[in-house]
Amino acid sequence: MKISARNVLKGKVVSVEKGATTAHVKIEIAGGQLVTASITNESVDSLKLTVGGEAYAVVKSSDVLVAVD
Amino acid sequence: MKISARNVLKGKVVSVEKGATTAHVKIEIAGGQLVTASITNESVDSLKLTVGGEAYAVVKSSDVLVAVD
Amino acid sequence: MKISARNVLKGKVVSVEKGATTAHVKIEIAGGQLVTASITNESVDSLKLTVGGEAYAVVKSSDVLVAVD
Amino acid sequence: MKISARNVLKGKVVSVEKGATTAHVKIEIAGGQLVTASITNESVDSLKLTVGGEAYAVVKSSDVLVAVD
Amino acid sequence: MKISARNVLKGKVVSVEKGATTAHVKIEIAGGQLVTASITNESVDSLKLTVGGEAYAVVKSSDVLVAVD
Amino acid sequence: MKISARNVLKGKVVSVEKGATTAHVKIEIAGGQLVTASITNESVDSLKLTVGGEAYAVVKSSDVLVAVD
Numbered sequence: 001m002k003i004s005a006r007n008v009l010k011g012k013v014v015s016v017e018k019g020a021t022t023a024h025v026k027i028e029i030a031g032g033q034l035v036t037a038s039i040t041n042e043s044v045d046s047l048k049l050t051v052g053g054e055a056y057a058v059v060k061s062s063d064v065l066v067a068v069d
Numbered sequence: 070m071k072i073s074a075r076n077v078l079k080g081k082v083v084s085v086e087k088g089a090t091t092a093h094v095k096i097e098i099a100g101g102q103l104v105t106a107s108i109t110n111e112s113v114d115s116l117k118l119t120v121g122g123e124a125y126a127v128v129k130s131s132d133v134l135v136a137v138d
Numbered sequence: 139m140k141i142s143a144r145n146v147l148k149g150k151v152v153s154v155e156k157g158a159t160t161a162h163v164k165i166e167i168a169g170g171q172l173v174t175a176s177i178t179n180e181s182v183d184s185l186k187l188t189v190g191g192e193a194y195a196v197v198k199s200s201d202v203l204v205a206v207d
Numbered sequence: 208m209k210i211s212a213r214n215v216l217k218g219k220v221v222s223v224e225k226g227a228t229t230a231h232v233k234i235e236i237a238g239g240q241l242v243t244a245s246i247t248n249e250s251v252d253s254l255k256l257t258v259g260g261e262a263y264a265v266v267k268s269s270d271v272l273v274a275v276d
Numbered sequence: 277m278k279i280s281a282r283n284v285l286k287g288k289v290v291s292v293e294k295g296a297t298t299a300h301v302k303i304e305i306a307g308g309q310l311v312t313a314s315i316t317n318e319s320v321d322s323l324k325l326t327v328g329g330e331a332y333a334v335v336k337s338s339d340v341l342v343a344v345d
Numbered sequence: 346m347k348i349s350a351r352n353v354l355k356g357k358v359v360s361v362e363k364g365a366t367t368a369h370v371k372i373e374i375a376g377g378q379l380v381t382a383s384i385t386n387e388s389v390d391s392l393k394l395t396v397g398g399e400a401y402a403v404v405k406s407s408d409v410l411v412a413v414d
Contacts, residue, residue, distance in 0.1 A: 056136040
């Protein structure tokens, strides 16, 4: 499947923390930066996300804000 | 100002394309990856975004999807 | 690629309207309902979206509101 | 109240799962497809959402991604 | 229609600027603050939004970030 | 840090409710209206949000819907 999202950042899962319904997944992308995703527990199970696995952080460009110092 | 967004990726603006009301800004972050932001023309002016300037791509974690191959 | 988004609705593209930077794509999903997506012109080109083609409308569950009469 | 969201999909609530603060509501829309919404527990109470009730899944078009096979 | 969004801020439309596909609507809410909404031109027409009219700015709580000085 | 989001509403934190992973923060803005933000517990800690403190509710204009009666 190919997706319209302009931002597809490849990385490695470094943590998966399930809550009651919502999970936080941290992915280390190129350059060593961490990206945190807040997704459903159901998605974690469905994608079989586990620490050490490869994954992509995917972001629609309309969800990216820009900041300057 | 400090923001709740978990993802604040530092980089350099590599392109700014204004449309009629909406602009696309591309930021090269660490690791050489491009992040595209779709923001208002008004924001581009307000932040004085120009090619070559430093900027951050900011994403709320609830706006990050995860994908696997 | 498998995505965490819980909502992946299969359909057929019924219109593609490009703006200056932002395009509107309408997809007819099962049951005959139309779903409108606002994506970058760049994505339309990248996915080669054309009227009559198959496509999926993909929505993260945190982006779904619920309403009642 | 009439809303700007282009996507208002009528259906029936098939499950409501409350978490600590965030609930997952599944709505079966026309064509038999399920749409999952992640909303606050507070909203579930405020709308009195219960299994079997009619409800709409509402999505702003800038929150719809498009994918192709 | 009653909506799950926790934030429904009543106000008055103070400007409507249509672009090629995307419009910017500014609503003055209580306290004199302006809220800018980026919606489709189609929605502007559908809701018959005009300067001086009453309108609500509606925001899902998962789309609200928090910042401190 | 200056942010592209067009909506930065100053207020006072009136409640902070942590869930398993996701917190709900209510901010009273000018005019006495409450804005609810759904953010990570981690952000609450990172920004040291506490009842009575000053804070801003920040919303990207593409996340604002418009409604009329």
